[in-house]
Amino acid sequence: MNPNFEHWETLAAFHATGGDRIYDLDALLGGRDSLTFVEDHAIDVATDGRGVSGLDVIHIQSHIGFDSVSMARRGARVTAVDFSPTALSRAREIAASAGVSIETIESDARDLPHSVDGRFDIAYATIGALCWIDDLDRWMEGAARSLRVGGHLVIVEMHPLICVFSEREPLVADFPYGGGTATTWSGQGSYANPDADFVTTTEEYAHSIADVTNAALDAGLRIDRLLEHDAMPFDPRGDFLELDADGLYRFRLGVGRDHQAASAMALPITYTLVATKSKADRSPLSD
Numbered sequence: 001m002n003p004n005f006e007h008w009e010t011l012a013a014f015h016a017t018g019g020d021r022i023y024d025l026d027a028l029l030g031g032r033d034s035l036t037f038v039e040d041h042a043i044d045v046a047t048d049g050r051g052v053s054g055l056d057v058i059h060i061q062s063h064i065g066f067d068s069v070s071m072a073r074r075g076a077r078v079t080a081v082d083f084s085p086t087a088l089s090r091a092r093e094i095a096a097s098a099g100v101s102i103e104t105i106e107s108d109a110r111d112l113p114h115s116v117d118g119r120f121d122i123a124y125a126t127i128g129a130l131c132w133i134d135d136l137d138r139w140m141e142g143a144a145r146s147l148r149v150g151g152h153l154v155i156v157e158m159h160p161l162i163c164v165f166s167e168r169e170p171l172v173a174d175f176p177y178g179g180g181t182a183t184t185w186s187g188q189g190s191y192a193n194p195d196a197d198f199v200t201t202t203e204e205y206a207h208s209i210a211d212v213t214n215a216a217l218d219a220g221l222r223i224d225r226l227l228e229h230d231a232m233p234f235d236p237r238g239d240f241l242e243l244d245a246d247g248l249y250r251f252r253l254g255v256g257r258d259h260q261a262a263s264a265m266a267l268p269i270t271y272t273l274v275a276t277k278s279k280a281d282r283s284p285l286s287d
Helices: 005-014 025-029 037-047 066-073 085-098 136-146 209-218
Strands: 056-060 077-082 103-106 120-125 147-158 165-167 182-188 199-205 221-229 270-277
Touching: 005 085, 005 199, 025 066, 025 085, 037 120, 037 147, 037 221, 037 270, 056 066, 056 136, 066 077, 066 085, 077 085, 085 103, 120 136, 136 147, 136 209, 147 209, 209 221, 209 270
Parallel strands: 056 077, 056 120, 077 103, 120 147
Antiparallel strands: 147 270, 182 199, 221 270
């Protein structure tokens, strides 16, 4: 059993039920798109600005399917993949309420079924996916397998720099930058509501940008763009970042040249990786 399964089953039952600050179900059903401007830009890069309409998209580690629903409303044929049956059940319910159709597959992201091979134009994973993966090569191999030749992998993820730190005052650096190192955590609540009334234990894995990029290359993908972003419209860490006057969250340490904290330079908090499958998978019978 995956050590994180119970955690995600718990979160899937809790999120979008009115007790968290990220999954606003009423807003989604009312027409609000769940993709941020960072994810929008990643899709624009992958599709040369044409968007996902008419494309087959596999949403890997879809959770309760907010982005799956948003892409389906944009005209994509979306397959949501998650190992949590509760998450997929919620995703189907939410999609039905939103008036769109999505396919779901219950699967470990490290072991995608061969039924997905070569079916998709975009393999999509967004913030908070890769830190749960102990074997990045297996994850990337499955994502690459799912793509048609010419299809694109689109990853928007938390920057490993921000993951290193757990507290600001005093500054605590207690998570590795990369290398796949496992760290076990126990704590209350969810990233969407740290005060929620449940406690879970998880195992998370540190992957540097180099780790992710090299895994994509080893899976036979061509890297098209690697971008870093220092602003987000929400705090993916829950309550860790600073909200600026423009309504965006940023991460700063120390002080700037005037010795004021407000003038410290913003550090990257997310990154985008877009890659292309430029040739067919090797046959298992080939040399």
